[in-house]
Amino acid sequence: MRYSKILLVNMSIPNSYLGPIRPPAGLGYVAQALEDHGFEYDVIDMLLGYSANDLIARIKSFQPNLVGFSMFTFMHGRAYEIIREIKAAAGIDFDVVVGGPHVSTLREKVLRDCEVIDFGVVMEGEETLIDLCGERPIAEIPGLIRREGDEVVFNGERKPIDNLDSLRFPRYKKFELNRYMLKEILLLSSRGCPYRCTYCAACLVVGRKVRMRSAQSVVDEVKYWHGRGYRRFNFGDDNFTFYGKRVHEFCDLIESGSLKDLDLRCGNGIRADRVDRPLLERMRDVGFRYIAFGVEAGNDRMLAALKKGERIETIERSIKDACDLGYDVTLFFLLGSPGETWPDIEDSFRLAAGYPVMDVRFYNLIPYPHTELFDWVKEHNYFVRQPEDYLNDASVFINEPIFATPELSVADRIEALRQAEVIRKQVLRAAMERRLKRFGPLGKLGALIFSTDRGLEVIRHNKAVRALAEYVRGLKT
Numbered sequence: 001m002r003y004s005k006i007l008l009v010n011m012s013i014p015n016s017y018l019g020p021i022r023p024p025a026g027l028g029y030v031a032q033a034l035e036d037h038g039f040e041y042d043v044i045d046m047l048l049g050y051s052a053n054d055l056i057a058r059i060k061s062f063q064p065n066l067v068g069f070s071m072f073t074f075m076h077g078r079a080y081e082i083i084r085e086i087k088a089a090a091g092i093d094f095d096v097v098v099g100g101p102h103v104s105t106l107r108e109k110v111l112r113d114c115e116v117i118d119f120g121v122v123m124e125g126e127e128t129l130i131d132l133c134g135e136r137p138i139a140e141i142p143g144l145i146r147r148e149g150d151e152v153v154f155n156g157e158r159k160p161i162d163n164l165d166s167l168r169f170p171r172y173k174k175f176e177l178n179r180y181m182l183k184e185i186l187l188l189s190s191r192g193c194p195y196r197c198t199y200c201a202a203c204l205v206v207g208r209k210v211r212m213r214s215a216q217s218v219v220d221e222v223k224y225w226h227g228r229g230y231r232r233f234n235f236g237d238d239n240f241t242f243y244g245k246r247v248h249e250f251c252d253l254i255e256s257g258s259l260k261d262l263d264l265r266c267g268n269g270i271r272a273d274r275v276d277r278p279l280l281e282r283m284r285d286v287g288f289r290y291i292a293f294g295v296e297a298g299n300d301r302m303l304a305a306l307k308k309g310e311r312i313e314t315i316e317r318s319i320k321d322a323c324d325l326g327y328d329v330t331l332f333f334l335l336g337s338p339g340e341t342w343p344d345i346e347d348s349f350r351l352a353a354g355y356p357v358m359d360v361r362f363y364n365l366i367p368y369p370h371t372e373l374f375d376w377v378k379e380h381n382y383f384v385r386q387p388e389d390y391l392n393d394a395s396v397f398i399n400e401p402i403f404a405t406p407e408l409s410v411a412d413r414i415e416a417l418r419q420a421e422v423i424r425k426q427v428l429r430a431a432m433e434r435r436l437k438r439f440g441p442l443g444k445l446g447a448l449i450f451s452t453d454r455g456l457e458v459i460r461h462n463k464a465v466r467a468l469a470e471y472v473r474g475l476k477t
Helices: 025-036 052-062 076-089 101-106 108-113 126-133 202-206 215-226 244-256 277-285 300-305 312-324 342-353 372-380 387-393 410-435 437-450 453-461 463-474
Strands: 005-010 040-045 066-070 095-099 119-121 144-148 151-154 184-187 232-235 263-270 288-296 328-335 359-364
Touching (some): 025 040, 025 066, 025 126, 040 052, 052 076, 066 126, 076 095, 095 101, 101 108, 101 202, 108 119, 108 144, 108 151, 119 126, 126 144, 263 328, 277 288, 288 312, 312 328, 328 342
Parallel strands (some): 005 040, 005 066, 232 263, 288 328
Antiparallel strands (some): 119 144
16 A cells, blocks of 8 residues: 555634534545544544644654645635645654545645645545555555656546445544534535526536435434434535435434434524425424524525525525424525625625524635635726735635626625624524523523623534533523
């Protein structure tokens, strides 16, 4: 074999909204593939507070000959610095391979920008990494970016894995499960997205072809972790409800398996046109409690401009059904899309405040390379920050516009995001007040605290307070 000891690293993201909420499923699948093929490996999740020095110490003790990093585009410059630092300071010889959304989106540019990275893995990483660690000639490994002298070469696309049941779900054998903020498992029941939303880079990461795990495979994963004391499961794929028949089969298997006290969630957002009231009722019966909808805009004109493929009537009907059935509902919106005006934004605000949902999130729109949005902004020269700048530190959570349009100036966009945050806090406070109504004035005070900037920050980063907030959200109104 080419590499006999592999260290997998989940990079930390400084100043990020994200935290060590749960073990990362993507890296979990890669680790499981190494386990199943008999490779010796270890894992370090730097989100758990590990520093570059800690990583260097782990490399010195484990002595890997390949170190693999999972990376996001946000703060990738810092990730490059860490990779350079450990290569210089570890004192042993090893190669570096990187994967994740950042590599799948920017491809060869990643190796050109960071001279100490030896390989990049595009899109699905399980088979490509096994080929790299094994004996297949490097030039023949599809999905791999490599160096050939002074050149960076991409070997070409790897065929998507059609039979997802052939991949064993992660057991997280080398992960520190007790250190994550939530006792929750992220389930990935499908890969691929066929839709052509102008702003979305998902097809660059998971492909357009929709591939589904069988309902039995997903239930087997739930059973495994249920047996280890887990009750909370969050579906992280966009298309869990793509086929209603599969969802019904999943629910039937959960019910027949007598899996009790489940807290099932669709937290990454699902399409409103892929659920109806009977499906939502059946999901509720077996333990689904939380659903997020990717709304994106507040009227049909903007949904059409984004090529969302939905109508506002359908979206509102699904929101209403979910709220009526007692779900905790979160709504996702984009602000500042091409052609969007203040009246359009006000339509989004009205929709967000129009239903008794748990949360609403308005995202700063980031144009990612190779998306239709990026090409449109570039063609019209609307960037106020250039890609080589904003791709490192821009975030959907930060109120700093990346581009401006004739309809919405930079100042307009900043104000829209400011107003959106006010609305979000109002929605959160109202939701918490409904949950804490039984506690009278004390409940109102708690709702106010939880919906302040400081309260939200503490919830995100303090494990005990996060657990309290989750308990409150679980109270019945």
